[in-house]
Amino acid sequence: MSNKLRIGIIGTGGIAKAHISAYKKLPYVEIVGVADVIPSKAATFAETEGLTEAASFDSHNELLKLELDGVSICTPNVSHHITTVDALRAGKNVLLEKPMSVTLQEGIEMTQAAKESGKMLTLGFQPRYDPNMKLLQTIVQSGRLGNVYYVETGGGRRRGMPGGTFISKKLAGAGAMADIGCYSLDMALNTLGYPRPLTVSAFTSNHFGSNNIYHPEASNFEVEDFGVAMVRFENDLVLQFKISWAMHMDTLGATMFLGTDAGLKVTPAGIGPWSGVWDGSVGSITLFHDEFGAHTATPIPTIEHKLNLFDQKVHDFAEAVRDGRPAPIPGDQILIQQAIIDGVLRSAESRREVSVELPQ
Incomplete structure (x- = not known):
């Protein structure tokens, strides 16, 4: 069993490419799976991005069955809530792209899921x-x-x-x-x-x-x-x-x-x-x-x-997971702006x- 951090990617649009590029610069990280709701899109994405060892799924819940230390959520805004809550409840740390959610109630439920699971929810504000x-x-x-x-x-x-x-x-x-x-x-x-x-x-x-x-x-x-x-x-x-x-x-x-x-x-x-x-x-x-x-x-x-500010935010998330640190940009803070x-x-x-x- 590898000692590397095992990371999954949920959502395979343009922003996911930036996450993968940042993760690839970290020798202690391996991307083990990608998921997208559009059939076969994850498989095509993994091949295009050179993730030859990564599994691909048409459902984020199938991805979450893997042994993962964390996930990057790169889906459209409407999916932020369900994918984040599901990932946290599955025991995965989460790096979520902005904005936090579509509604305030969704954001509240996301921060509650982080507290209940004891896992990290951090938001992607690279500036x-x-x-x-x-x-x-x-x-x-x-x-x-x-x-x-x-x-x-x-x-x-x-x-x-x-x-x-x-x-x-x-x-x-x-x-x-x-x-x-x-x-x-x-x-x-x-x-x-x-x-x-x-x-x-x-x-x-x-x-x-x-x-x-x-x-x-x-x-x-x-x-x-x-x-x-x-x-x-x-x-x-x-x-x-x-x-x-x-x-x-x-x-x-x-x-x-x-x-x-x-x-x-x-x-x-x-x-x-x-x-x-x-x-x-x-x-x-x-x-x-x-x-x-x-x-x-x-x-x-x-x-x-x-x-590279984008790389910095991804690296900080990975390091926080590796070192057991709190969320770099905690969901509780971003809930205020939500x-x-x-x-x-x-x-x-x-x-x-x-x-x-x-x-x-």
Whole structure:
């Protein structure tokens, strides 16, 4: 019997290729099985990816009968809940691609399954592994800003609307909010230490996605391509959250942390119509403060690196399984942002402020 970690892959779309590429770089990992609900797709995928020793299945439950240390779940959003719960109950550790789930209740059930099984549920937010994201957290949590009372986050693509399963309400649950908004929320909330939200007041629209001038699948476009929300948290903290897949504008602005002693302004890296959101790295960091009575702006040097952030998240999961560490990005944390997204959609639909519902 090999001493290597035995990993399975559930879902064989494009994102699964990135997981396999990352796992292949770890000498202590072997991919022993792949599964996809489309008949024969898993077998074809395994052959294409050079997984000659891996078994293939048309059902994730058949895969879960194997002796596995962990699984990567790379399915469409609608399948995240059932595959995660089944994997945890089968005694497998789980690395789940974002977003967490389609509904808040599904997310609650997923975190409960992790607690009951004693297995790890970690979420795939690779921007956390950028040293500059860690630097932001260090700055804010050092107390340099004083009491942080207002945060503005989110981003906008001039054009960057996906299609297929991403635009189906039934399959995706939400549009830009879940696809790229979850990165913006994690960037801000993780920096702040994931405070507890209380209420949300939001607006969403899909003026671009539903217009065949801008999207080839306009007749099938069922989710939001733009959203904005004001979120109230405990301790008199408010967050303005805005996100866009498409717009007639170059940017929705920087992320800002306003504190009683100083403020922090952060811009995303990248250029082009698909940039401007927090699914990648940091472009610039500036500290605004008063020194000797003068308004002062101090650039914070960003950290240069050549890390493959996607590889980092997969490797961290594998190492956590191997070493018996807790989940690197625990489901309990991401459930908080899932509750915010749920609140955004409920508020937008009802056109009023709603309470954020989280289990105690």
